[in-house]
Amino acid sequence: MPADNTVFEAKLDSASVFKKVIDAIKDLIGDTSWDCTNTGMSLQSMDSSHVALVNVLMRSEGFDSYKCSRNISMGISLNSMAKVLKCAGNEDSITISHDSNSNVVSFAFHNLEAERAAEFELKLMNIDTEHLGIPETEYDCIIKLPSLELKRICQDLTQFGDSVNIACAKSEVKFETTGDIGKGNIRLAARKLSKAEQEITIEMENPVSLIFAIKYLNFFTRATPLSDTVRLCMSNNHPLCIEYPLPSIGYIRYYLAPKLEDTEE
Structure with missing residues (x-):
């Protein structure tokens, strides 16, 4: 029997999650390295302007089968990966694998009902990735809201300005922007509902008010199809963390540095 040189193999019964993950990050970071260990797949990468950081974790127990015999780093063009994943139907299973003596x-995509199988290979790239230590931060304010709500806020305020001020105080959070044609602000109050995914919760230790480039927030909301809810974690003078939980498998976290105000006191 030929030797099994497979050092990494991960399978999901539905390709849709992986497709949505790549769609949510590919236009922001381009080429990156997937770090694969026995605990799961992860990536950490900055955008080209070094303003935003993306951190993805897909835990091994969230896959339908998972094997990683030694730690590996796979340099991949996410745009090329997206092209491959477009060849998979949402109902196809997906198996990603790497052989120790290949580059x-x-x-592999399989659909048992259609009796269809497809296989593709992507060449690995040599990518120098700098892993930035993401410090554990005790956030002053954590807002949990429906992901569609955040997407709509970002789309609405984009019509008015390039920056958005996010201010959290007491039991409400305010999104405000000012531009050439005028200004807009949207307030959300904490609310309890029977459907947990429709709730808005605000945990606040201290009031926070920060300004961010709305262009990046719109990039982040491309993860909306992955999760019903999103968390905004804020502290003054710290990057914003926006987390989209991936049910049963992990998360996508986006970090965005705040903009400095134009006028100093």
Whole structure:
């Protein structure tokens, strides 16, 4: 029997989650390295302007089968990966694997009902990735809201300005922008509902008010199809953390540095 040189193999019964993950990050970071260990797949990468950081974790127990015999780093163009994943139907299973004596990562898609199988290979890239230590931060304010709500706020305020001020105080959070044609602000109050995914919760230790480039927030909301809810974690003078939980498998976290106000006191 030929030796099994597979050092990494991960399978999901539905390709849709992986497709949505790549769609949520590919236009922001381009080429990156997936770090694969026996505990799961992860990536950490900054955008080209070094303003935003993306951190993805997909835990091994969230896969339908998972094997990683030694730690590996797979340099991949996310745009190329997205092209491969477009060849998979949402109902297809997806198996991603890497062989110890090859310079490719393999993708296999299977649909038992259609009796269809497809296989693709992507050449691996040498990518120098700098892992930034993400400090554990005790956030002054954590807001949990429906992900569609955040997407709509960002889309609405984009019509008015390039920056948005997010201010959290007491039991409400305010999004405000000012531009050439005028200004807009949207207030959300904490609310309890029978459907947990429709609730808005605000945990506040101290009031927070920070300004962010709305262009990046719109990039982040591309993860909306992955999760019903989103968390905004804020502290003064710290990057904003926006977390989209991936049910049963992990999360996507986006970090965005605040903009300095134009006028200093």
